[in-house]
Amino acid sequence: MTAAPRWMSCARIAGAVLLLSCLATSAGAADIDWAEVESQATEFLSAYIQIDTSNPPGNETAAARFLADRFRQAGIETDVFESAPGRGSVLARIKGTGGLRPIIFLNHLDVVPATPEGWDLPPFSGTVRDGYVYGRGAIDCKGPGTIEAMAVLLLKRQGIALKRDVIFLGTADEETGGKLGAGWMVAEHFKDLRHAEFLLNEGGSVRLRADGSRAYEIAVSEKTPCWLKLETTGVPGHGSSPPPETAVTRLIRGLDRVRGYEAPLRVTPEVQTYYAALAATLQGERRERFKDLRAALADADFRRAFLQDPHDAALVRNTITPTVLNGSQKTNVIPYAASAELDCRLLPGEDPEVFVRTLKDTIGDPEVTVRVLLNFPPTSSPSATAFTAAVRALAEGEGAPVVPSVLTGFTDSHYFREKGIASYGFVPFDLSEDEERREHGVNERVSTHNLREGTRRLMDLLQRLDVEAQHDEQAQSKTR
Ligand SMILES: [Zn+2]
Numbered sequence: 001m002t003a004a005p006r007w008m009s010c011a012r013i014a015g016a017v018l019l020l021s022c023l024a025t026s027a028g029a030a031d032i033d034w035a036e037v038e039s040q041a042t043e044f045l046s047a048y049i050q051i052d053t054s055n056p057p058g059n060e061t062a063a064a065r066f067l068a069d070r071f072r073q074a075g076i077e078t079d080v081f082e083s084a085p086g087r088g089s090v091l092a093r094i095k096g097t098g099g100l101r102p103i104i105f106l107n108h109l110d111v112v113p114a115t116p117e118g119w120d121l122p123p124f125s126g127t128v129r130d131g132y133v134y135g136r137g138a139i140d141c142k143g144p145g146t147i148e149a150m151a152v153l154l155l156k157r158q159g160i161a162l163k164r165d166v167i168f169l170g171t172a173d174e175e176t177g178g179k180l181g182a183g184w185m186v187a188e189h190f191k192d193l194r195h196a197e198f199l200l201n202e203g204g205s206v207r208l209r210a211d212g213s214r215a216y217e218i219a220v221s222e223k224t225p226c227w228l229k230l231e232t233t234g235v236p237g238h239g240s241s242p243p244p245e246t247a248v249t250r251l252i253r254g255l256d257r258v259r260g261y262e263a264p265l266r267v268t269p270e271v272q273t274y275y276a277a278l279a280a281t282l283q284g285e286r287r288e289r290f291k292d293l294r295a296a297l298a299d300a301d302f303r304r305a306f307l308q309d310p311h312d313a314a315l316v317r318n319t320i321t322p323t324v325l326n327g328s329q330k331t332n333v334i335p336y337a338a339s340a341e342l343d344c345r346l347l348p349g350e351d352p353e354v355f356v357r358t359l360k361d362t363i364g365d366p367e368v369t370v371r372v373l374l375n376f377p378p379t380s381s382p383s384a385t386a387f388t389a390a391v392r393a394l395a396e397g398e399g400a401p402v403v404p405s406v407l408t409g410f411t412d413s414h415y416f417r418e419k420g421i422a423s424y425g426f427v428p429f430d431l432s433e434d435e436e437r438r439e440h441g442v443n444e445r446v447s448t449h450n451l452r453e454g455t456r457r458l459m460d461l462l463q464r465l466d467v468e469a470q471h472d473e474q475a476q477s478k479t480r
Contacts, residue, residue, distance in 0.1 A: 038452035046126035049135035055110035061088030101197035107145035108174030182412035203425015219425025221380035379417035428457035
């Protein structure tokens, strides 16, 4: 998995030739003024950040209209949809010449809330300083939305003809689960999306490591939430004369048993592939061990060390995180009811019903009920498609490896994967750990260089995608 086999390099060379001929025929791509693109994208993102779409409440319609105005001014067919008052999503489409199915650029319009405390600059100012655009959403997800919008605007402006339609879809409500955004669009307006072959979403990036190495991470799979509520009741009363058992003591006992439960380790095929690809980018012992994680985990010392890292641990087992606790509101009052919420995340391929049953058995008390608050089927996308081949070709051009990754969190991709659209998490920004930490944190920012390079890579990717699909067709006709 580390280096491309030799025949692949030949295909790559053929691809490069094809790509050059493509670029030559669509004269528009060659004469793009990238410095101008950088300044336009910077202005775009700065204005976009200033539209406060903190969710809750969202108010995404203002952002949807902002984007729609830019698209319509350029003569691009655009619609704004509202799932509820103020909860707008925007869909714009650049028509292809036909022959290939569309690609969707999915991004979300809402952001997580931000208060000015801890920020060097007001979070909704969109300040441009020292080569960075600052503000809530710079990385998640208005920066990605900006480069996707820039790519769509450039296709139109430069008259670049692709075979597939490019659909820009900016949705509401991602940060609270997407029911009023991506989920609603799939439920109510799927006719506009159903032909799509691929979807590009947030979730991966060009990861910059402390040692200066880079890797293209594409998220092909994600864990699925199984959020649970534990509830129990008991005799209420005065705290000064407690009965032997109350709702609170019962709940605590149940929670303690959950705490003691150790979820079994399981290395899914996606996770095995992820670590094998990662191995190629590492040095030392981990390079050897990660090549076959399943085998490596059989070694107790390695396993112990591996599970120390919360991210690594979360990729090889279901996790159970107690978060919300509810009992009495007063120190001297024994409540009638007590409850707790668990943020559980399941590996791809897990059966939620089996998981819940295991947890109930672990609690071992029928008086503690377990209710599912949120769950959807775990989904993955194939890691060898024309899309991933196009990303691979793009990465090879920069001498960087490609790592198909699995997310421990979840994105709106599941709505589309459930409908059979191959969906990938990949934002072509170079991101260091420091920059990623700012996401949902303070001083979130993106460099103007990333806005320029991100747009350039997206344009490159779209054009390579035409070429890669051509390879696919040729390969298929040969095998037929
Ligand atoms: Zn996001």
